[in-house]
Structure formats: C-alpha cells, structure tokens
Amino acid sequence: MHISDGILPLSWCFVWYAVCIPFWILGIREIKKKSTKNPKYLPTLAMMGAAVFVISVWHIPVPVTGSCSHPVGTPMAAIVVGPFATVVISSIALFFQAFLGHGGITTLGANTLSMGIVGTFTGYGTYRAFKGSTPLWFAAGMAGFIGDMMTYVTSALELALGLNPHSVLLHWWLYFMGYGPTQIPIAVGEFAFTAGVVSYIAENRPDVLRGVVHG
C-alpha cells in the first residue's frame, strides 16, 4: 500500500492530504485530552507508534504467490490507543518509512488515508461491532483482518482514481488483484496477531484498554 512519489497526479496528492487534515486535528486533540487525563497514555502511544512502524514495513514472503507483502498494525493500535490518535502515529510512521524507500512524501496523504484512516476506522468499527456478541479475541482478530484488507482496497482505489479516471472500476479491480492474493494470507496472520495482542492486554492489563481508550 506504500504508493511512491510520482505515481499519483499532484492534484490527487493534494486531495488526499486535504482528506487527512481533519483526522490529524482530531487525532492531536484526542492525544492531548487523553494524555492530560492519563499520564500512561503517551508512553503507550509511543510504543504503539513504534509497533505500527515496524509491522507496516516488515515484508513477509508468501511463497504460493511468489511475492511478499506486509501487515498494517493500525487496527491493533486503534483498539489500544484510539482511532484518531492512530491516524497521527501512522502518519509519523509513514513519514519515516519514506526515507527507507517505502512510500513517499507527496503520497503521504494517500498512504495515510489507506493505512491510517481506512485501515484504522474499518478495523476499529469491526472491533466495536463484534465486541459485545463474540469473544474479545475474535472481535480483535476480525478488526485486524478487515482493517488489513480494506487498506489495500483503498490503495487500489487511489491508484485507479488518480491514474485511470475513465475506467476507475476496472482498474480498481485490476490493482486490487495485484495486492489481494498475497494480502489474504497476510491478513489471516494479522487476525492471529491482533487477536493475541489484544487478548493478552485484556487478560493481564485490562486497565490499559479501559484507562487508555476511555480514560
């Protein structure tokens, strides 16, 4: 989902930046509010930022398809530190990843939208939807799976809108088929990882989920 500099037209880069601005403002507000109420919030946020940075740049090989891809980590972060704060930390992670040849600076808005906003909010929404009616591990796992897949669906849409405005649906499908076969097993892995991490926190430090998210 890391779109490089020069791939998207500049006009679309500005559009995606503009979409991100309100989320950044709300994210910074959420961080300020929660860190004032709870002194443990900032170090937890820093740790989640580091986790998102590493998870979203770690390419895992999928021998069946002969290619590799990476999970996103934002659904897990959204459950632990809140969705708007996750948008901010994922933008920071994507900014530093641009120096490692993953993504770019003009496409930071587009990459933030796919991983930081859509991946975060679809994952968090899935978690909230499943939380009451299914076990916690399943709700968290589904958040990981859905957030991961939706990130790539969005990236494919960004490419189709920017590069092929006359046949968006066809190219959206074409680009997603480039990501999809490799991404499905990675998303299954993200299901297991998110389920494990959130269950562990809920079992051993339930105050983190209660205090950090709602505190």
Place this chain on the structure above:
Amino acid sequence: MDKFTVYAAGIMAVLVFAILISSYIGHTKGKLEGTDDIVESIAISNSHVKPKEVLPAIPENLEPIGFTLAGIVGGFIVGYFWEELFGESKR
C-alpha cells in the same frame, strides 16, 4: 520465570523463526518482489507515469543500521517510561 518473560521469550522465538523461514525462502527462491512494486509496475504500464525520488532514500544495505538506531532510541524511550507502562518495580 514470570508470565511476562515467558510471553516475551515466546514472541521473540516466533519472530526469529519467521525471519529464519523468510531468509530460507529468499535463499532458495531468490528475492520475492513486494506487492507494492508489482502493483506500481502494473500502474506504470497502464498509465505511463514514472516514479520520482523526492526524498533521498536510505540505501538498502544501510537499512539494518537505521533499524538498529531506531530500536536503540525506541528502547531508551520505553525503558525511561517502563514503570509507568508496566507498573511499579518490585525493587
């Protein structure tokens, strides 16, 4: 060993195993291309755009050093806030 250490050691073992498997696959099958690059090459062939290097990317052979430095800085930050994160020390 306390429960936290067992979990941490377990996660580390899984990660090391995953890295070893990845290395083995890379060794036997050659470097697997990332889907980001694959899709970008499809996009380029469909639209005749060309990727530009706006930022000076860190060369691939220096990435481990970058990750090590980031790990050290991250470790110091987590260490500094350790007690706030994981509760009071038993000392």
